[in-house]
Amino acid sequence: MLPDRLLKIFTSLRLTVVLLAFGIVLVFLGTLAQVDEGLYNAQARYFRQWLILGVDMFGWRVPLLLPGGYLIGTLLVINLVAAHIRRFELTTRKIGIQIAHAGVILLLVGQLATDMLARESQIRFSEGESRWYSESARNYELAFTTGADSNREQVITFPDTLLARGGEIQSASLPFVIRMKSFWKNSEPAFRAPMMQNGPPLTTNGVGANFDFSARPDVKTMDDKNVPTALIEIAGPDGSLGGWVVSGWTADDAMTEAVKESYVQQAGAQMAEKIIGQLTAPQSVEAGGKKFAFALRPIRFYDPFSLTLLNATHTVYPGTDIPKDFRSRVRIDNPQTGENREVEIYMNNPLRYAGLTFYQYQMDAGEAARQAGRVPSSVLQVVRNPGWLTPYVGCAMVAIGLVIQFTMHLVGFISKRSTK
């Protein structure tokens, strides 16, 4: 019977050995791939994957079909659990082994859960600014916003992975459809400086009239990120409403700041301010009697509370430029619980609140910011990891299980010896 055959396969030691062998191959290939593809891409392609179609080695494409990290991990858990259950005996004699095995299973499942459920994002704000959300450091979304009432706005978002598929996208909440004309996973903006205008603009609407965008190769290092750009057409029931360029370069504060710095070097602070004003100018379309603002922005994760940056301090050791302390004083304002308090976040002292951990990540404060006339700002890394306890519990279970089992063996051995 099929269930029996499946059971035999899943409980066999042979499957364990095969999976471990694939694991070794995967670690080897994934490590090699980091040279050409970078750490993040290699992790995503080999380990955060169910199946791997084709492997790149030393500049060659090898047509191989391999199980990815997720598949190997899941099958290993199933194999371990199934084998464990098949040979399960509810006796005190083997209680230590049971606990230790359960600990290993918890470690594997916990790691899979962490990988699939954990989320890292960032809050970037200047002194005096409040944020109800954190933003993804790597992924973008096309967001349409329209006023809902005096305090809230309705937001309709489409993730960049959906945009990359092309075609037509729509939402029941939008009175128009969005046609994807082009999508570049990574792109570069160039101001259509009067001396540099090269051919017609991508669109005559919005940012496209003043900036050219071009596709760039994907980035491979952890320090860089892909900044997408898309050329879209918005079409209502009566036909096209026009074409627009939406780009991560226009609505990602970290990116616009980098562009601004580059133009300050090229054309001076005043001109850079003007150019960036054009780059970040809001774009909107009117349809169905409503005005919809839209932007390709980092994916936002809203929270039911807000953080306000009260003070960002960057101190250095006297007489040097060596950082001594980065410190953000923030106010938590949670209307649901009525909580309103101030906390300090600094190195090795994160804020843990509402299942999130806020770490001090980056800072633009201190003498350098003051001299450049910039408002001090801070970036917090926000980590949500529902499975953060599993490694601790798993390791404790393995340790307890082994201690019990070895103690039982030791007691048995000593008592056997004393009876002799």
Place this chain on the structure above:
Amino acid sequence: MKCSSLVRQLAFRGIWLLLCVALLSACKRENNQVYYAPKETPPAQTVAPNPGDNGTPMAAPEATTLPALAWTLPDGWQEKPPGEMRAASFSVTGKDGQSADVSVIPLPIVGRDFELVNMWRQQVQLPPATDPDAVKQAEPVAIGTEQGRLFDLASEQPMIGKSRERILVAMLTRGTMSWFFKMTGEESFVASQKPGLIQFLKSVSFNESPAASPQPLAIPEAPAENSWKPAWTVPPDWQEMPPAEFLLAEYAIAGANGAKADVNVAMLNGEGGGLLPNVNRWRGQLGLEPLKNDIELAHVVPEMDLPGGGHLTIVDFTGVDSKTGKPARLVGAVVPQNGRTWFYKLMGDEQLVGQQKEAFVKFIQSAKYPNAP
């Protein structure tokens, strides 16, 4: 049923459930989301409020009014709306339907010719020039009554359909502003229109009175509020002049035998674009090659402390005044204070500037800046 077999059965069901969850998550589709979010507050100012001014935002930068241009259009040229940043715009249409775009743009860029040439080379997909002498390949051209330079670059590969692209850029520096007259289009057509462009350039005249142009061009410049004017001790032989727009103060110095020099003071937010670009702007006014980097800059820029705290950076160059064509000397000083930067310039007759340099430095040292700690 034995207890252990019951546990076993339950556990196997758990495994199948785990497998299903794993497969379902593998097939997870990204889709759109709809939610309500609090309205965003407007972004904070990008310029730090000055200590002591109660956080009052600085007045928005005012605009420089540029001289109005007049010209005579060659045959086949048609004026277009100028558009963003352009002082004027034209289209040139050929008999066979070919066309070229002509733009006139003023920009506050001086002394960065090599970068500009490489920018234009990039536009026509040529590799960047490595030899700074590339700027000397320009041919002289008359722009009104003044002499400018004409750069002629063409792509090697087809860029407009099957045609190569050519750009002709005439450049004229007037004070702190450079004017660019640029024709872009198909290689052969632009080449055939070169005489027309030269004829147009010759017809251009700059009307220095406040712009009568129907659409004066706004270029952001430094704020010129009197509140930013420091209190200072002016040498007795300096004559105060009404400051030109966006200058805080201007003084004229008369020397022997009709020698003249001018002192002017300006203020910009932050670093005012940085030391190197500003020093190169001054070098450009004397027809000197720009310094390439901060290492070269460090060789020519001495620093001295100010009595009230802070420091000033001073440069001293001799060259030829690009406006008058006469030998000239420029002593420039940069003083960063309270998140803003003050620029002092003494420029004029070589000998007179030498005589006035000490008084100029004392004048700067006497300045007491608004909102100084």
